[in-house]
Amino acid sequence: MGVDSPDRVSTQSGAVFLSYASQDAEPAQKIAEALRAAGIEVWFDKSELRGGDVWDQKIRQQIRDCRLFVPIISAHSEARLEGYFRREWKLAADRTEDMASKVAFLVPVVIDDIPGASAEVPERFRQVQWTRLPDGEATPGFVALVRTLLIPPSGGGAALPSPPTLGVRSTVPHEVASPGWHVSRRVPLIVVACAFLIATAAYVAHRFSHGTGASPASATTSAVLADKSIAVLPFVDMSEKHDQEYFGDGMAEEILGELAKVPNLRVISRTSSFQYKDKSMDVRQIGAAIGARYVVEGTVRRAGDRVRITAQLVDASDGSERWAEQYDRDFNDVLKVQDEIAAALARALEVSVAATERGSHTTLRSSPAYEAYLRARLASDRFDQQGFEDAAEYYREALRLDPEFARAASALAMLQVQIGVWGYQPPATAFAEVRKSAQRAAQLDPSLAEPHAALAFVHILYDWDWKAADQEIALARTLESHDKSTDFAAAQLAQARGDWGEARRQIDAALAVDPLVASYLYIKGEVLLAAGRYDEAETSVRRALKISPGYNWLRYLLARILVLRGRPADALAVARDEPDPEARLFSLAIALYASGRRAEADSALKTFTTQAADWPFGIAAVHAFRGEADDAFLSLDRAYSERDVDLAFIRSHPEFATIAKDRRYPSFLRKMKLLE
Secondary structure, eight states, X not given: OOOOOTTOXXXXXXXXXXXXXXXXXXXXXXXXXXXXXXXXXXXXXXXXXXXXXXHHHHHHHHHHHOSEEEEEEOHHHHHOSSOHXXXXXXXXXXXXXXXXXXXXXXXXXXXXXXXXXXXXXXXXXHTSOOEEOGGGOXXXXXXXXXXXXXXXXXXXXXXXXXXXXXTOGGGSOXXXXXXXOOOOSSOOGGGGGTOOOHHHHHHHHHTTOSSOOOOHHHHOTTOOOOTTEEEEOOOEEOOTTOOOHHHHHXXXXXXXXXXXXXXXXXXXXXXXXXXXXXXOOXXXXXXXXXXXXXXXXXXXXXXXXXXXXXXXEEXXXXXXXXXXXXXXXXXXXXXXXXXXXXXXXXXXXXXXXXXXXXXXXXXXXXXXXXXXXXXXXXXXXXXXXXXXXXXXXXXXXXXXXXXXXXXXXXXXXXXXXXXXXXXXXXXXXXXXXXXXXHHHHHHHOTTOSXXXXXXXXXXXXXXXXXXXXXXXXXHHHHHOTTOHHHHHHHHHHHHHHTOHHHXXXXXXXHHHHOTTOHHHHHHHHHHHHHTTOHHHHHHHHHHHHHHOTTOTTHHHHHHHHHXXXXXXXXXXXXXXXXXXXXXXXXXXXXXXXXXXXXXXXXXXXXXXXXXXXXXXXXXXXXXXXXXXXHHHHHHXXXXXXXXXXXXXXXXXXXXXXXXXXXXHHHHHHHHTTOOO
């Protein structure tokens, strides 16, 4: 209920209006405090005072002016068929009638176990996804989601956020980057395999909202329900204290990993399936949206050392239940339960499971170590510097508790790859840590593929040792034929070498299991651009923009494509709408130059060189496009000495074609062993 509170925090991003039944004042207060602690302005009435017409008009004005409207839904609101909050809800729902389809405005929050399907709410509330915050305990992920939704697009209002990715600097607040080290400006395939992303969840939450008339089933034309395709949703925490989210996520991820080993079964990856975490959405819609014929749901409940795990297999074509089971076990047996569930699912789908394919789990050596491992996975899902640092410490704790925990060492290695790419540590430090953790994991468990994939990334991104990367990828594939990290490393290697056909095959395979990930389409566009297939590249990027209009760096890539297609005026219009400052300046610099507006292009380049001083590769690319070979090679030499991660993919940038005939260019590629 929306009267300004005296301790309101001001922000340029706009206000959040909290609307709730009076019985829910305490959880509403918790949500308000969590948002304010992040510098977000909250309109929230902590009193029961009602000021007649003046007060009513103020509430109406705030609902008209707020950037986000957060209705708090609970058993209390459900029990009250009358109440002022219902007027607020109606006013907010009515406001959406005048909004563009891309604008995110309604962010419903459920604070207890009330079933969403039967809740007494305006129909507009059902057209967006709901977030569950038990007892009003706002998670860091929810706060990050709100901050993302508050970022104003160029047209005003809160646009749909995009999936943040490892290679896109601006998806993480600029101040979290370590001074002196840059974050890769491209979008490595590795990212979409590594985490459920907060802003990706935000995209799914609002993708079909505000009167578009679209449904998940109609929005993804490529998501065809294959007969043997399956997705695993995060298991819901039903524990009394609601403190087992990490366990529920871990159960789903482990089962997904076991299913991925089953031949002839197409398993939708974690990136797509985990987008539906905490969302009240029909399983049939989820299956249609991500191209899964079957969907696995489940719950976890823990009391001390005892756990109750339920799982069910639902046919997404008609919503019918194909299999369900409940397991009451000691926590030490959870890995065995994961094996049992995966085997039962395979049997239910009439897919054969060879004994050698799975069944390696028995009991835990150390329950506290496994808990630390699961907490690390959840922390890394925050996808910011603090989350990565917390996750790394949890993995190290797991290894202190169980020095033979090979999977913890392996996961730590992959996390450290991300830390190196994001620039949260100097490259020499980060990739030395990757090497150490990966070698330890491989020694502890020689059957694991992931440590070799991590070593391949070191060779690609830091060593530029392509033969060594080849060897690690080949070894990983002999160990596990379906390891996604290995496939992504292979795609990165193909792109670095300029093998566009192989890179595209890998990306298309990724899109088959991750149809809602805009970053795959970004990479596909980048590969097609490098291959000279500009029309297809433009189609791929525009499709990504349709999926995620607020995605940073997509317009940067589209502007580059349009310039090379001979449409600099269109490129300029696109570049001006690019949200990231450095990407926008890069795009403007080349589009203005291509338009013949030399003075403006010079000014844009000067500003870009100052603001992107820690991105020597990007500066080199602009100079190369302008035919300024001396300046381009000066920046390339600096990128080489600083081990700029983007340098591995120099062959993906047609901007360097202008200086390709300069004798220094093949010499530089030869120095990087890219002309062997």
